[in-house]
Amino acid sequence: MTAEPAPAYKVRGPLIELTRARVYELTREPEAVFWVFVFPIVLAAILGLAFRSKPPEPLPVAIVAGPHAEARLAALSGGPDLKPTIVSEADAPLALARGRVVLVISGAGTPSYQYDPTQPESRTARLAVDAALQRAAGRGDAFTPARVEVTEAGARYVDFLVPGLLGMNLMGTGMWGIAFSLVVARNGNLLKRLVAAPARRSHLLGAQLTSRLIFLIPEAGALLLFAYFALGVPMRGSVLLLAGVSLLGALAFSGLGLLTAARPRTIEGVSGVMNLVMVPMWVFSGIFFSTERFPAALQPFVQALPLTALNNALRAVMLEGSGLVPLLPELAILAGYGAVSFFIALKVFRWQ
Amino acid sequence: MTASGAALHCRGLIKRYGDVTAVAGLDLEVRAGECFGMLGPNGAGKTTTVEIFEGLRDPDAGDVEVLGDRWHGDNLRLRARLGIQLQETKFPEKLAVAEVVTLFRSFYPRGLEVGDVLALVGLQDKARAQVRTLSGGQKQRLSLGCALVGDPELLFLDEPTTGLDPQSRRQTWEIVENLKARGRTVLITTHYMEEAARLCDRVAVVDHGRVIALGTPRELIASLGAEHVIEFAVGTEQGQTGAGAGSDRGQTGAGPGSDPGLAPLRPGSGPPIDDGMLAGLPTVEKVARDGGSWRLTVREVHRAVPALLSALSERGLEPTELTTHHATLEDVFMALTGRRLRDG
Numbered sequence: 148m149t150a151e152p153a154p155a156y157k158v159r160g161p162l163i164e165l166t167r168a169r170v171y172e173l174t175r176e177p178e179a180v181f182w183v184f185v186f187p188i189v190l191a192a193i194l195g196l197a198f199r200s201k202p203p204e205p206l207p208v209a210i211v212a213g214p215h216a217e218a219r220l221a222a223l224s225g226g227p228d229l230k231p232t233i234v235s236e237a238d239a240p241l242a243l244a245r246g247r248v249v250l251v252i253s254g255a256g257t258p259s260y261q262y263d264p265t266q267p268e269s270r271t272a273r274l275a276v277d278a279a280l281q282r283a284a285g286r287g288d289a290f291t292p293a294r295v296e297v298t299e300a301g302a303r304y305v306d307f308l309v310p311g312l313l314g315m316n317l318m319g320t321g322m323w324g325i326a327f328s329l330v331v332a333r334n335g336n337l338l339k340r341l342v343a344a345p346a347r348r349s350h351l352l353g354a355q356l357t358s359r360l361i362f363l364i365p366e367a368g369a370l371l372l373f374a375y376f377a378l379g380v381p382m383r384g385s386v387l388l389l390a391g392v393s394l395l396g397a398l399a400f401s402g403l404g405l406l407t408a409a410r411p412r413t414i415e416g417v418s419g420v421m422n423l424v425m426v427p428m429w430v431f432s433g434i435f436f437s438t439e440r441f442p443a444a445l446q447p448f449v450q451a452l453p454l455t456a457l458n459n460a461l462r463a464v465m466l467e468g469s470g471l472v473p474l475l476p477e478l479a480i481l482a483g484y485g486a487v488s489f490f491i492a493l494k495v496f497r498w499q
Numbered sequence: 500m501t502a503s504g505a506a507l508h509c510r511g512l513i514k515r516y517g518d519v520t521a522v523a524g525l526d527l528e529v530r531a532g533e534c535f536g537m538l539g540p541n542g543a544g545k546t547t548t549v550e551i552f553e554g555l556r557d558p559d560a561g562d563v564e565v566l567g568d569r570w571h572g573d574n575l576r577l578r579a580r581l582g583i584q585l586q587e588t589k590f591p592e593k594l595a596v597a598e599v600v601t602l603f604r605s606f607y608p609r610g611l612e613v614g615d616v617l618a619l620v621g622l623q624d625k626a627r628a629q630v631r632t633l634s635g636g637q638k639q640r641l642s643l644g645c646a647l648v649g650d651p652e653l654l655f656l657d658e659p660t661t662g663l664d665p666q667s668r669r670q671t672w673e674i675v676e677n678l679k680a681r682g683r684t685v686l687i688t689t690h691y692m693e694e695a696a697r698l699c700d701r702v703a704v705v706d707h708g709r710v711i712a713l714g715t716p717r718e719l720i721a722s723l724g725a726e727h728v729i730e731f732a733v734g735t736e737q738g739q740t741g742a743g744a745g746s747d748r749g750q751t752g753a754g755p756g757s758d759p760g761l762a763p764l765r766p767g768s769g770p771p772i773d774d775g776m777l778a779g780l781p782t783v784e785k786v787a788r789d790g791g792s793w794r795l796t797v798r799e800v801h802r803a804v805p806a807l808l809s810a811l812s813e814r815g816l817e818p819t820e821l822t823t824h825h826a827t828l829e830d831v832f833m834a835l836t837g838r839r840l841r842d843g
Contacts, residue, residue, distance in 0.1 A: 156604075158601050159605060167598075171594060172591050335588065343555055343583040344603055344607070346606045
């Protein structure tokens, strides 16, 4: 069947064409581009700003007005650690209760310290005040220790945060990126139509994975480059190993995304399942704070989550410069989740 | 091809969904090179049947042979020889028309050039337009294009013009006629009798999952025994309920006899109309009641109509509605089932 000359269209293999269609679909969706590429960077910048390392601030302490007040003020004003003020006896309890000061010094001859021992700042203030007053009263130092201050990159909150955000993003885009497009295609009869044409099922699912891996490069790359250059987050381990860990993480979550999207016919349906899977990991997998905070009884569950394994591995490579071998348990967990969920998804997948 | 030269045939096809039997022992044969129509109301089992032919559903019982082959697993080799259009497919909104056709072309080992397919379905000018910008008719033609891209030996079109405006419908018909002219075998399902009459060489009338009539559109219409249909009504529904309706009216005030429009409603003003009386009119072959109106299948309109009018006036009745038309496949369906196609 030939008509008038038409522009020639190059047709490549089905896997390439399917992958290309996925890539076009995503890059032509401005919102998707924002959530995948821009949002993690904005989040890292904002959180980095909020939790930036501040110069140590002196601890505010109050001295109750009285005959010894001036002498005590002089004794405590010497160092950089304390910011003493004199308050009336009536105001002192209120200043402590309101948190304006962390410790109150009173007493006629022997000083007495009022403070809340559950507050680390109050306890620090007590040590500093006591040392200064004892020294003023004549106690000598047995020795003068050398001070080595550690505020280098790698130990800050933002350094902890960036690998967590990378893991969270790999989970979110891996699961949503796959589940959303599959459920939309199923709902609109497109999956059925593709199967009705001689498209191989393995190509249809394979293209989903391939397009995920293509997006992984700019997605992880943008966040890591921003973190490295703008926030000074260190990269102590091998970049290649980090790429490998990210790849395995992306595949594991693609498998979970495939499984989540294997049956639902509507976006509402898949959203519920998706939240059921993702919310526990947002809470338990150490994105924003360490998993060590959870009680020991919960640890087996926490450590078995794929995002925990991914975050631990990413942090180990970036912050501790870990090699491959110590990461094998985490990588095994990720590979297991990916393989098992992919296999089950293939078995139960609803094509129409 | 099968030994008989059929592109497709099935025997004793049965498909149940729970308590509902969608296909109830259906036999069918589509000859190579013909355009075969399955005409029936919504819910007649047409789509289920076609999807079994397409290998998208498994029948509960029965035997299906497509292009001399059978469905087992995916059977991609057979699939590559078919063109399939589903009743409704939502193509990716953000892909361009040419990209969608290119994607579908990549699944077929051999087939048409993408540019030729676009020309065939009249979408050359829309090649770069994204799917979301297309009208309903254009989307339907894109869907048709994706079914044609593998240059199929057998093309399945499931309700290809449902929901389209008249102009888009005609465009689709022209594309199908073009394919017929190229000797392609086409199986089309529809509940539009004009569509079946215009496109199909042979039509199977389907109802409740069974073929209830089969033949060329001309043969089916000829089976009515007469080529014309007269439809008429006398008064409202109350006209047929007789005495009760008349006495109700009497109570509303004005004397029934004072208004000539109400005359037919008066009981006892003449012998009632009945099927026997109508069947006795000249050249009438068949009489059917359809709600408040009658349908007469007649051989000669010019003899039947005057006789009908005088018979009515003898009874003091006057038609409130009177139309005549050439018999259609719709009339065939009504003669067989007593229902209209569009009522479902």
